[in-house]
Amino acid sequence: MIAPVTPWRAAAVAGALAAVLALAVAVALAVGPSGLEPGVVAGALAGRVEGAAADIVLRVRLPRALLAALVGASLATAGALFQALLRNPLADPYVLGVSGGAALGGIAVLAAGGGLGLGYAAVPPASFAGALATLLLLFAVAGGRGRLSPTTLLLTGVVFNAFASAAIVFLASSAGLTEGASLFLWLIGNLSEGRVEVAGAVGAFLALGLGCALPFARALNLLALGEEPAAQLGVPVETVKRLLLVATSLMVGAAVAVSGLIGFVGLIIPHLLRLAFGPDHRVLLPAAALGGAAFLVVCDTVARTVLGGRELPVGAITALAGGPLFLALLRRRPGWRP
Template identity: 50%
Template sequence: MRGKISEHAAAARRPEPVPVSLESLDAAHLTRTRMLLTLGILGIGSTMVGVIATAFGSVHINLLRALRDPLSPDHAILIGARLPRVFMGAIVGALLATVGAALQALVRNPLAEGGILGISGGGALGAILAMALLTQAPAADVLVPLCAFVASLLSMLAVYRLARLEGRLEPFTLLLVGVIFNAFWGAAIMLVNSVVNFYFSRSILFWLMGSFEAPTWREVAIVSVAAIGGLVILLGYARDMNLLSLGDDDAAQLGVDIARVRRIIFVATSVMIGAAVSVSGIISFVGLIVPHLLRLALGADHRLLLPASFLAGAGFTVAADLIARTVVAPTELPVGAITALCGGPFFIYVLRREGRKSLLL
């Protein structure tokens, strides 16, 4: 018996460690080089999608003539319709994918996105009510998006207050309350839909399925401020999002002020979604599929995931919008229908292929 124990003690003596260089660890964590390279590639890719989307549309335009001759109809279409639309698709897509990534970190669940937390549903209801009630108002084109924005913030406040138990924002409760609100707003929209006249029904569909039809440059600018400002704020908390993945106790003992970080992420994402919904309605799946695929390809570090989602979300949504406006031109499909139709099956495919691991993330 004695001999056995000493043998174990001897076996446990460690061998001399082989020296390991710091560079050999580069593949296992986020380095500046990998970050810049990844973002560079995604940026170039999304820009290329943007150029293609600018060149093609329901009406053929000559890009060279449009740029050379400011009086040509090509120029008018490019500057007045095509470009704002591509930019709007890009910035809304960027925003939605970034918000998705941040919300998934917030609730520690890869199934979260703005739609699931009920925020965009509230915004859409606000827009629809404003449309139905304020038709005679002089500035309806400004009031409707404004109402959508305010309604999404009110919806956010309601979800936030109701999800708080004893002063703590629990991820699971938040997800549950959000899902319930999403269903509730959906029902309210259907209710409004069934009492307003046929003319409004079509506009209601616009809000429910999302569209980048005829945005103004001013709208593009407003959403850009929300998207870029939001990204910068969220990036400031990207490492805290990493730590939140370890659970509240571990994150707290590593110095994260959990209550504050949760509040900031929640408010920032809500304002971002509010801005997006107010101009383009509900576009689902972008916030789900883009961060998910990026996580599989790039790893979980939110310091890369957030800006990567921003760039890839832009490219993905511009491509979806290109399909939406060209595939059965001159009729337009709602872009939200395209993102869901392409995104859904692809998402399932990836989940199946990755098996159990991917579900766990």
């Protein structure tokens, strides 16, 4: 039973998560190889501090924190939507292989770029196309039933992720894109390319995706009953599914295009927020955006600082957090296993 959503409750949830996000960003701006006092950070943001400290805050840490927040929001919101559309608690962009499909699309266009005159500007559209193609494949595997069993979901995701990783390595090697650590970082997930313009592009796709999804929050609540009952209650099921497939592909494609494969954000955050605030998507979708943003900012801060002067890929931190939770979910629900 879904509890009624009141304006006060929705505002309280959003306010609490926004406060957590603000705290996470504040910590991200202050900590690093060069630690900064809170007053210095505030002064740099207000334009009262200049010099090296201001450059660190405004040109390095703030763009990266914004990018982490927007990528985290995109992945968590997409995860909540996948779980609703597939009615499967294990659905998430990484587990489903959608992130792998987006990464494959991006690498494919980079590999072909030399001959076709394409550059990095073509990566986001190609990543979107890869994500959408993967989703269409998943629904084809579902056989038109609109629902994948957890076993089929996991097997399909594992197989497609293995295929996508192999194809990425093959294409990158063929095109000479394997120099340095860039391919390794792409496959694990990395936010070191944080720039304001990159964050702005991800934010635009996130806004488009949320703009498509939020009007259908009530329809997603009804879809939890099943497609036939939802249709009998007036939900245009096929229209909702098509629009939300596009919305999730936009968000995942943009996120993967700039960060590579960051796993488990779309699995962890919707589950935790559903436990805390309930399953109503009118609350869950905006909460997932804020919660995912805060989570990835924290993970990226840990990745930047835990080894002192060396930096870990943020995907390693999210995997360390998400892997145990994933196993705990399987253990709590033994019926999910083969």
